[in-house]
Amino acid sequence: MLENIIVTSGGTKEPIDRIRSITNTSTGMLGSLIALALAEKESVGKILYVHGSGAVMPQHEKITAVPAFSTQALLDTATELCGKYKIDAVVHCMAVSDFRVRSVISTDILENAVRNGGFDINSLFENEDLLKKYNKLPSSAGDPVLLMEKTPKIMPVFRKLLPDAKIVGFKLLDGVSHEELVDTAFSLLEKNGCDYVLANDYTTVEKGMHEGFLIDRNKKELRFCGKKAIADGIAAALTGDDNK
Numbered sequence: 001m002l003e004n005i006i007v008t009s010g011g012t013k014e015p016i017d018r019i020r021s022i023t024n025t026s027t028g029m030l031g032s033l034i035a036l037a038l039a040e041k042e043s044v045g046k047i048l049y050v051h052g053s054g055a056v057m058p059q060h061e062k063i064t065a066v067p068a069f070s071t072q073a074l075l076d077t078a079t080e081l082c083g084k085y086k087i088d089a090v091v092h093c094m095a096v097s098d099f100r101v102r103s104v105i106s107t108d109i110l111e112n113a114v115r116n117g118g119f120d121i122n123s124l125f126e127n128e129d130l131l132k133k134y135n136k137l138p139s140s141a142g143d144p145v146l147l148m149e150k151t152p153k154i155m156p157v158f159r160k161l162l163p164d165a166k167i168v169g170f171k172l173l174d175g176v177s178h179e180e181l182v183d184t185a186f187s188l189l190e191k192n193g194c195d196y197v198l199a200n201d202y203t204t205v206e207k208g209m210h211e212g213f214l215i216d217r218n219k220k221e222l223r224f225c226g227k228k229a230i231a232d233g234i235a236a237a238l239t240g241d242d243n244k
Contacts, residue, residue, distance in 0.1 A: 002166075002239065003045040004085045006078070007035045008094035008154075010055025012071050016101050016146065018135045026095035028055025030210070033231035034091055035063050041239045048081055050074065052094060071096055071151040078154060082161040089166040089238050090158050093198075099148040103129035106142035121147075155192040166238055169194040174202040178213075185215050196237055198230065 009031020011024040028051055038044045039060040047062050053069045068077040074096065081087065103125040113119040125147040130137055137144060155169055169192060171185040185199035197215045204211040212230040214222045214237060222237075224230040 001043050001045065002038075002041075002088040004048065004087050005038055005044060005046070005089045005091065005238075006048045006050060006081060006087055006158075007031055007038070007091045008050045008068075008074065008078075009035070010052030011095040012074060012097045012151075013053050013069050014071065014097050014100040014151070016104065016144075017131060017137050020137070022097065022101065023053070024095050024097065026052070026055075028052065028057075030227045030230060031091075031093040032056040032058040033227050034093060034234055036060060037228075037231040037235035038091075038238070039063055041235060041241070043239050043241065044235075046085075048085070048087075050077055050081070050094070071100060071154070074154060075152055075157060078157060079161065082158070087162050087165050089168075090162065091168045091234060091238075092155055092158060093168075093170055094154075095172070096154055097151055100151050101131075102147045102149040104131050104137065104144050104146050106130065107145055108142045110145050153192075155188075155194070159193045166195045167193070168234055168238065169197045171197055171199050172202055172205075173199075176201060182213060182215060182219070182221060185213070186219050189215060189217065196234070198234065200230075 010028030011026035013021040013023040015021045035047050035049050035058045038047055039062040048066055049063050050066045050068050068074040105125055105128045109128045113124050130141055158167055169188055171188050173181055181199045181201055185197040189197040198212050199215055200212045210227050212224045214233055222233055224233045
């Protein structure tokens, strides 16, 4: 029995200022289908559907929606849920941004610093950060230059908080060979202690034929074609039963 399962879905939005943000193209459709496929299993109890802004929302009595729009919000939500519930499995399908905005200056500020010479780029962005002055960057501030920083990785947090849970990760590449796709996914599995990783290439998504390969700890792969087939395959792998 999988009493409580976390399914993350959709994409994160990383704020530039209080009005603008950077996001990605994830719709949450696959995550939604995975949540629904799991909900249909008799051996599955509650599903905590942690979703980004605008993600497709699955409707089922077993599914509870939990919003988490930014990477930091996702991290905080994951920590909270893992402390509140006994989580038996995690399907981390959300397209989490690799970067977030650290600070913003203008091209005028940057050009002036270059002309004067001898500046430190980190100090420049720290001392001249327009976000300390404006909640919403005005057009009068000039063309913005964004300094990005890496976001925290969520998968290791799940494994640290849930040492005994089943965890499914996802790896999306674009235009690579099948060998590279599988090798990269398996490296992710080993690095983060996942039970499975779903490897997929964006070229198949773009063509409307979403092809996925579910990799296990023995590097055995199961091929699925179409989002519904991928969702059913992941649900079956987690529950160990195609019919219940």
